Amino acid sequence: MAQETPIEELDAIARGVDEAFAAARDDNELRQVTARFSGREGSLTRVMKRIPELPGAERKSFGQRVNEVKGRVERALATAAERLRSEARAKELAGPAIDITLPGRRPRLGRVHPIMRTLHEIIDVFSSLGFDVAEGPEVDHAENNFDRLGFPPDHPAMDMHDSFFLPSRTPSDRVLLRTHTSTVQVREMLSHPPPVQVVMPGAVFRRDDDATHSPMFFQLEGLMVDEDITLAHLRGVLEAFLHRLFGANVKTRFRASYFPFVEPGAEMDVECLICHGHNPACRVCKGTSWLEILGCGMVHPVVFESVGYDPERYKGFAFGMGIDRLTMLRYGIGDIRHLFENDVRFLGSL
Numbered sequence: 001m002a003q004e005t006p007i008e009e010l011d012a013i014a015r016g017v018d019e020a021f022a023a024a025r026d027d028n029e030l031r032q033v034t035a036r037f038s039g040r041e042g043s044l045t046r047v048m049k050r051i052p053e054l055p056g057a058e059r060k061s062f063g064q065r066v067n068e069v070k071g072r073v074e075r076a077l078a079t080a081a082e083r084l085r086s087e088a089r090a091k092e093l094a095g096p097a098i099d100i101t102l103p104g105r106r107p108r109l110g111r112v113h114p115i116m117r118t119l120h121e122i123i124d125v126f127s128s129l130g131f132d133v134a135e136g137p138e139v140d141h142a143e144n145n146f147d148r149l150g151f152p153p154d155h156p157a158m159d160m161h162d163s164f165f166l167p168s169r170t171p172s173d174r175v176l177l178r179t180h181t182s183t184v185q186v187r188e189m190l191s192h193p194p195p196v197q198v199v200m201p202g203a204v205f206r207r208d209d210d211a212t213h214s215p216m217f218f219q220l221e222g223l224m225v226d227e228d229i230t231l232a233h234l235r236g237v238l239e240a241f242l243h244r245l246f247g248a249n250v251k252t253r254f255r256a257s258y259f260p261f262v263e264p265g266a267e268m269d270v271e272c273l274i275c276h277g278h279n280p281a282c283r284v285c286k287g288t289s290w291l292e293i294l295g296c297g298m299v300h301p302v303v304f305e306s307v308g309y310d311p312e313r314y315k316g317f318a319f320g321m322g323i324d325r326l327t328m329l330r331y332g333i334g335d336i337r338h339l340f341e342n343d344v345r346f347l348g349s350l
Contacts, residue, residue: 006054006062007062009047010062013043017072017073020036021033021077026084033077034077038070044066044070048066113339114327114330114331114339115327115339118330119201119220122241122321123199131199132197132199133200133201134188134198135202136178139166144187148303149303150300150302163206163207178204178205179204180204181220181221182318184200185221185318186306189309190307194225194226195225195226196223198222198223199220200223201219201220203217217323220321221319222237222318222319224316224317225309226315226316231264238268238294245326246273250270253290255267255269262298266295267295268319269290269292269293270291270329271289271290271291272291273330274332274334295319295320297318298316299318304316324336
């Protein structure tokens with residue numbers, strides 16, 4: 001059987017336009033019919049590709065005829081769309097009536113995440129104690145993250161496998177996702193002369209992932225620098241903070257510890273508020289009855305020298321705490337990962 005000429009094929013397409021659109025029963029079928037004629041693989045698209053088969057004198061009139069058929073497709077599409085809208089409206093009006101006096105359904109409202117609620121409460125406590133609030137970038141120079149804080153070159157945190165380093169323009173200018181908000185301490189001291197009294201909240205990033213650690217978590221650090229600051233000021237501020245947050249009866253303790261940027265250094269613990277010391281198998285306190293809340297200490301003179309402070313004249317203390325761990329204690333959560341799994345049922349119960 002001989003193949004139809006482009007003109008015969010076009011005439012056949014034109015004859016089927018009205019019938020095809022009249023048969024469409026919904027919007028989906030209407031889109032399919034339109035694509036059958038005008039889509040990338042549609043019949044009009046195919047026939048246009050056959051123009052080179054025609055003698056030169058017939059091509060102009062053929063193109064005009066194609067445009068006429070395209071116009072016919074557009075008119076049939078508009079007619080069919082209006083028909084479907086009218087049919088849908090008629091069906092809606094013929095259906096059961098809607099009782100507009102029935103009470104509507106209230107939209108579900110979100111709420112502040114437990115970590116953010118805890119963070120806001122902590123900031124309120126320190127603001128009431130006279131601390132300012134400062135923020136800084138989450139991507140910072142390794143110089144601010146390690147060097148100016150007195151980290152030795154062989155400290156494990158400076159290894160590529162222990163922190164999230166990012167591509168740098170030069171080997172000497174290393175950048176990373178900050179491992180603590182101490183970078184903001186450095187920035188504050190570089191830009192403000194003493195006295196300084198500030199807390200620095202924000203997200204930090206480390207290669208940890210278990211029941212009590214997360215690769216990304218929230219931290220708040222504090223810094224106070226002035227003349228004649230002592231360890232007694234540090235302990236007084238932190239005990240006032242913990243009593244405000246957990247209640248006046250909460251048990252706390254200080255333990256000597258080492259941090260590169262403080263001397264002397266200490267860790268502050270609170271009694272495990274999950275098991276209260278009664279569960280040797282507690283996953284949170286590891287059966288010790290105590291949970292480390294924060295690290296702290298008197299700012300090392302090396303840090304003051306790196307930011308241009310006179311270590312003979314000024315003294316100061318610094319502390320840092322994980323907001324996620326405090327949130328676990330406040331709400332009795334046994335696994336830190338529950339806070340980041342976005343289970344609305346769980347978060348809504350807190």
